[in-house]
Amino acid sequence: MTELQLIDRIRRMARNPGIGDDCFIFRPRANQDLLFTTDQMIEDIHFLKAHNAQSVGERALARGLSDIAAMGGTPRLCLVSLAIPAGHEKWMEEFYRGLLRLARRTRTMLAGGDLSRSEKIYCDVMVCGSVARGKALRRDGARVGDRMYVSGRLGKSWERPIRPRLEFGRKLLGRATACMDLSDGLSLDLHRLCKESGVAAQLDQVPVATGSTVDRALQGGEDYELLFTMPPRARPPRGSYHIGSIVPGTPGTIRFENRLVVPRGYDHFRNV
Amino acid sequence: MTELQLIDRIRRMARNPGIGDDCFIFRPRANQDLLFTTDQMIEDIHFLKAHNAQSVGERALARGLSDIAAMGGTPRLCLVSLAIPAGHEKWMEEFYRGLLRLARRTRTMLAGGDLSRSEKIYCDVMVCGSVARGKALRRDGARVGDRMYVSGRLGKSWERPIRPRLEFGRKLLGRATACMDLSDGLSLDLHRLCKESGVAAQLDQVPVATGSTVDRALQGGEDYELLFTMPPRARPPRGSYHIGSIVPGTPGTIRFENRLVVPRGYDHFRNV
Numbered sequence: 001m002t003e004l005q006l007i008d009r010i011r012r013m014a015r016n017p018g019i020g021d022d023c024f025i026f027r028p029r030a031n032q033d034l035l036f037t038t039d040q041m042i043e044d045i046h047f048l049k050a051h052n053a054q055s056v057g058e059r060a061l062a063r064g065l066s067d068i069a070a071m072g073g074t075p076r077l078c079l080v081s082l083a084i085p086a087g088h089e090k091w092m093e094e095f096y097r098g099l100l101r102l103a104r105r106t107r108t109m110l111a112g113g114d115l116s117r118s119e120k121i122y123c124d125v126m127v128c129g130s131v132a133r134g135k136a137l138r139r140d141g142a143r144v145g146d147r148m149y150v151s152g153r154l155g156k157s158w159e160r161p162i163r164p165r166l167e168f169g170r171k172l173l174g175r176a177t178a179c180m181d182l183s184d185g186l187s188l189d190l191h192r193l194c195k196e197s198g199v200a201a202q203l204d205q206v207p208v209a210t211g212s213t214v215d216r217a218l219q220g221g222e223d224y225e226l227l228f229t230m231p232p233r234a235r236p237p238r239g240s241y242h243i244g245s246i247v248p249g250t251p252g253t254i255r256f257e258n259r260l261v262v263p264r265g266y267d268h269f270r271n272v
Numbered sequence: 273m274t275e276l277q278l279i280d281r282i283r284r285m286a287r288n289p290g291i292g293d294d295c296f297i298f299r300p301r302a303n304q305d306l307l308f309t310t311d312q313m314i315e316d317i318h319f320l321k322a323h324n325a326q327s328v329g330e331r332a333l334a335r336g337l338s339d340i341a342a343m344g345g346t347p348r349l350c351l352v353s354l355a356i357p358a359g360h361e362k363w364m365e366e367f368y369r370g371l372l373r374l375a376r377r378t379r380t381m382l383a384g385g386d387l388s389r390s391e392k393i394y395c396d397v398m399v400c401g402s403v404a405r406g407k408a409l410r411r412d413g414a415r416v417g418d419r420m421y422v423s424g425r426l427g428k429s430w431e432r433p434i435r436p437r438l439e440f441g442r443k444l445l446g447r448a449t450a451c452m453d454l455s456d457g458l459s460l461d462l463h464r465l466c467k468e469s470g471v472a473a474q475l476d477q478v479p480v481a482t483g484s485t486v487d488r489a490l491q492g493g494e495d496y497e498l499l500f501t502m503p504p505r506a507r508p509p510r511g512s513y514h515i516g517s518i519v520p521g522t523p524g525t526i527r528f529e530n531r532l533v534v535p536r537g538y539d540h541f542r543n544v
Contacts, residue, residue: 022309022340022452045388068294114311
């Protein structure tokens with residue numbers, strides 16, 4: 001099979017005849033800001049060949065969608081770069097099947113990408129979303145006195161499919177003072193949010209997923225729930241879990257059960 | 273060194289403090305269409321570790337810029353995903369040095385990306401550009417009677433740096449009937465342009481780079497010059513080479529020296 005034939009197959013699966021020029025042409029609406037994010041998925045680093053190819057494809061897109069959700073955005077399009085070893089045409093088709101199913105459910109258009117050969121499977125998904133001009137949720141707006149919430153229980157296992165919190169994120173527009181998605185574990189991500197905002201956090205409780213532990217909820221990564229702050233009297237959306245509050249202190253420090261929490265989570269380069 | 277420290281280093285090199293949220297926020301101007309493209313560079317497929325890291329970085333961005341040039345666009349921002357083996361911090365810094373030098377020269381902002389570990393070096397660069405609404409150069413507008421041109425001599429060696437033809441592409445806006453960049457060899461790329469336009473081509477001559485051959489100019493890839501068509505009486509920009517004309521015939525067929533040219537160029541998946 002040639003590259004052109006493989007691309008034709010993806011084009012048919014995506015039902016997007018627009019793929020074909022050097023670039024994809026996109027016409028943004030007026031009064032919108034665009035959001036850009038990109039995430040890699042690499043064999044033996046982020047997944048194993050034993051994992052279901054459809055799940056890998058779905059997850060590859062879901063991570064970017066979760067970033068869009070964290071800023072209150074609506075996904076518009078994605079670009080998918082994929083490199084596969086010889087003889088992986090079937091794997092590729094399953095990967096795209098999973099990715100495109102989530103793309104359709106979230107109205108994210110597959111706008112193009114790149115296809116190459118490699119020894120290990122490698123993919124990189126760029127997602128572009130939109131949000132009302134100047135309204136994107138940021139990490140740096142948490143203020144002392146704000147209450148802290150998460151959008152769901154934490155410490156879930158890798159195998160479970162990611163449900164990007166897009167609708168939840170949009171409900172926070174104009175209401176949350178700061179927001180981000182939990183992709184590297186609560187302790188590390190909350191540390192980042194507090195550092196960007198120049199504040200400290202007092203953690204009162206952590207909602208733990210069934211079968212998980214507080215430790216895993218704090219230090220495990222890849223929950224893809226939203227972490228956000230709101231002014232003390234604001235009402236959070238249904239399904240929110242109150243976890244603590246923003247307090248004065250050295251920017252980035254977190255207290256839980258009268259101890260300082262060490263920000264620890266997934267870091268590709270620790271001990272390299 | 274941790275991931276946060278590595279990202280901080282890139283952030284300082286890019287002089288873009290905006291990198292930090294889940295997504296990069298971009299405000300497009302009204303009356304503009306956006307152009308999206310993405311290209312992978314993989315060790316042992318697109319380059320060797322022996323190649324200069326700065327050149328690899330420059331080339332990784334240049335390929336996307338060339339796609340933007342092919343549609344008459346102006347680059348606005350890029351996202352860079354990079355995966356490197358342990359102990360490659362210095363390589364990464366050189367890679368970014370080369371990439372950022374070209375980014376500055378072409379006013380392309382580094383808007384974010386992703387950093388990961390891997391066994392081999394892998395990178396994927398997404399470029400977003402803009403063009404006046406509805407004015408982007410396409411591949412499907414070549415008409416019988418049009419004259420065919422390229423923006424420079426062909427068959428150049430891999431080692432030479434790519435100069436994306438951004439200014440040249442903008443000069444073609446409203447004048448060229450079709451345009452694309454030559455990334456896989458003239459015979460294959462011209463075949464694609466003719467197929468999209470539903471026409472055939474008569475090739476009269478091929479401008480060959482010093483030290484190269486007609487064969488390499490026809491079948492070698494990665495020239496990154498522009499291939500374009502114009503109505504018979506229109507004047508091409510300075511530095512254009514007239515190579516032939518658009519003729520009636522089976523869409524995609526090319527004649528040169530009274531023979532049919534077999535479209536042949538770089539294909540990652542041929543014989544896989």
